[in-house]
Amino acid sequence: MNRSFNLRRQLLASMAGAALLTAPWVAAAQPAASDKPIRMVVPLAAGSTVDAVARAIAPAFGRATGHPVVVENLVGAGGIPGTTQVVKAPKDGLTLGMISSNHVINPGIYKTIPYDSLKDITPIAVLATVPLVLVVNPALPVKNVAELVAHAKAHPDALNYGSAGNGSTLHLAGELLVSETGIRMKHVPYRGTGPLITDMIGGQVQLGFVSISQVAPQVKAGTLRALAVSTGTRSAALPDVPTLAEAGVPGYSFDAWIALVGPAGLPSPMVESYHAAIKAAMASPEAKTA
Template identity: 55%
Template sequence: MHTILPPMTRRAVLGFGACAAAAAACPALAQGSDKPIRFILPISAGSGVDAIVRAASVALGKAFGQPVVIENLPGAGGITGTSVLVKAAPDGLTLGMVSNNHVINPAVYKKMPFDAIGDVTPISVVGATPLVLVVNPKLPAKNVKELVALLRAKPEGYNYASSGNGTIIHLAGEMFMDEAGVKARHIPYKGTGPMVTDMIAGQVEMGVVALPAVQPHLRSGALRAIGLCGPARSPAAPDIPTIAEQGLPNYAVEGWFAVIGPPKMQAADVQRVHDAVAAAFTSAEVREAMDKQGNIIKPTSPEQALSYFRSEAARYAALVKKANVVLE
């Protein structure tokens, strides 16, 4: 498992100067302000969570009173990057943003290098992002009914992509096939970026992806939306109907994202990080960006985050068992 950090890029230090300048104005949050906050994203650039954190990067720097450096460490459904996080010092200077995959992995992988709940410090489930089922526009299907008819006429004659085996994107696709009573070949990728690239190129016909990650491609016509996966339409894309309202009423899944820290963080550091994250994501400029992406922001307390992690882990364990997804 590779844990070598990539070289720092200009993109990775987005907002560095603005955040450094803000440190002097935020003395209450500027503990260790000469050191940057290292924000590990255990997912690829171009994913929904990546878009969310980068949209909030400057506000996070202001709220912390410290520079924020974002590092993408994708691989193994998030395990690669999180393995780095769990070994970091519990001083509040190394944090991570994880998604559903974090609590799905224990049910998917036979062996885990860490305890997904016991070896991290849940700080806040920040919000949720809509998932959307999309297809390459060459596929002659414009809605759920037409897609299901296509798949039934040619069982396993089409491919659906995911960002990796056992990820929430994979399970969302499996759940759709199960609810619709159809089959398609699963093609796993190493991250959302390459998956979307190949869907646009027509190498794979369809896949579920976070709405923020594909909004530009939907607007340009490079991809076509079949339906939103969540229980309700998104204000960011009101014209896209849900899959549930198109004849699969029991289908509902959406992505959530949460801030975590290494294990054994002190209560004061947990509270400091929680308050800074909540301040950043509820600021006017970030709320505007999140509204455009279609994300719902409702930061929870650390206690609520821990409880949510446990309940979601149990929920996805049942789904994984039903889908029979097991990885080495």
């Protein structure tokens, strides 16, 4: 990625997008007037955190709306092809989409996008905020962030860090680390976090940011080493792992988020109904145990 784009501006845009999507809606009860299935488009690979959230809520969301839900992965270019399918869909509530932080970061990365990231969607609900953790292959001779920075400065461009794709939140988290510390590393984009985690364990790439839920087992098993979390506070899932700010990168704080949206212009009663259905789905056993 060209580092000339303003990382700070894009990260602030990401947070602004998250704030927009947390606007309150009043619950009502008017689903789409059809018994056809709802298509839930995930613009990222199967096995990604966004995909996992979609599949966790889909059964209960379907029960709450009275529509079966079909999760469909449409992968590519920072999620743009999948989201394009959503924004261009009929306003009947039968095509919804999952988006994440990169949805509002993409305009600063890609020259042309076939939709307006804010005007062409109808926000339905924020589903999750996703804390990330910086992990390294245990063979890398670093035990903490200070040692990682020192090693990277002593060996510029020798380290490879992976992400779930160009423009992904994992990519931006890595670029922010590069920007804040002045180190030089090579970015290796993957098609999803599953292959990324496999290659970090295998040593094909040395490090990367991944959602805590996806690598906590590997960290506890010792196949990956956690150096720091991306958020401003420590995670209950990895309480002994410091924040990046605590670990020597002052001011570093990066939160990813996931939301459900539809095409612009969905009727308000439908949006309110879907928002209520999402609240019910998030409280379901499937979502709680995912």
